[in-house]
Amino acid sequence: MxxxxxxxxxxxxxxxxxxxxxxxxxxxxxxxxxxxxxxxxxxxxxxxxxxxxxxxxxxxxxxxxxxxxxxxxxxxxxxxxxxxxxxxxxxEGGDSLGTYSDEIWVLLFDNCESNEEGTRNVVAECLGKLTLTNPYKFLPELQKRLQSSSAQTRGTVVTAIKYTFTDQAQNYDDLLRPLIVEFLSLMRDNDLVGHFSL
Known part of the structure; x- marks a missing residue:
């Protein structure tokens, strides 16, 4: 190994x-x-x-x-x-990925409805890590997607959020707080509890 x-x-x-x-x-x-x-x-x-x-x-x-x-x-x-x-x-300067970030963001959400759980998990990891490149832009976008009518989208966002918790999270704690409240409310979402181990 x-x-x-x-x-x-x-x-x-x-x-x-x-x-x-x-x-x-x-x-x-x-x-x-x-x-x-x-x-x-x-x-x-x-x-x-x-x-x-x-x-x-x-x-x-x-x-x-x-x-x-x-x-x-x-x-x-x-x-x-x-x-x-x-x-x-x-x-250094990783936020310059921003010139491509909107296109990547749309592409990832286009793929979060996949029937393949493995694909959705990779999409979620990509979304979480892309969010870290510009948390002030993307955390509010993730929060909006928590209201999606699609259980797969909500589940992907919940999984993506876990990839935003890093040592640098303290730099944007104020953005994460409302997400945590919504995240916890999803514990009662019957569509997610069985499928996403909430």
């Missing part, structure tokens, strides 16, 4: 460089999404997300287009997007 984590760290550090001069790199990685091995597919998603950190303007539109056009690969592509959001938001 430690060897695996070491390799993952090495890939992460390598990929934070701009690798766009390797024009076929993303195509090669996307081809690995069709591999027989689930481990290879997972590694390819991890790699694509981390490669994208090095040149967001080049790679993020590719990931977005693939999510929209490739439903069979969507789960893996959402994992790649999660890696990008996670890594990029940790970089």
């Amino acid at each position: 430690q060897n695996y984590l070491s390799k993952q760290c090495q890939i992460t550090h390598l990929c934070h460089s701009d690798l766009s001069s390797h024009s076929m790199l993303h195509t090669t990685v996307l081809e690995l999404f069709s591999a027989q091995s689930e481990e290879v597919k997972s590694a390819a998603a991890f790699a694509l997300g981390n490669i994208s950190v090095g040149n967001v303007p080049k790679y993020l539109p590719i990931i977005i287009a693939e999510i929209k056009d490739q439903p069979k690969r969507r789960y893996l592509l959402l994992h790649a997007l999660k890696e990008l959001i996670t890594r990029y938001s940790l970089k």
Whole structure:
């Protein structure tokens, strides 16, 4: 396990460089999404997300287009997007992801109605981590979505909220307080209690 984590760290550090001069790199990685091995597919998603950190303007539109056009690969592509959001938001100036954040936000909510629980969970993690890039913008948006008529949307938002609790949460505690009240009121939501382990 430690060897695996070491390799993952090495890939992460390598990929934070701009690798766009390797024009076929993303195509090669996307081809690995069709591999027989689930481990290879997972590694390819991890790699694509981390490669994208090095040149967001080049790679993020590719990931977005693939999510929209490739439903069979969507789960893996959402994992790649999660890696990008996670890594990029940790970089200096991570809030500059904001130039893409609205498009990502809409894309994620388009996918929170998926019948696949795994897909909804990845979407929720992406939403939570994207919220951290601009909490003053996105926490109120999450709060609005708690009122959705869709149990899947409400459940995805509840799961997303848990990813907003970090060490930096104290910087926006005032925004989180009303969310917590609504979050707790969902404990009585029969549509969520059985499906989302509330």
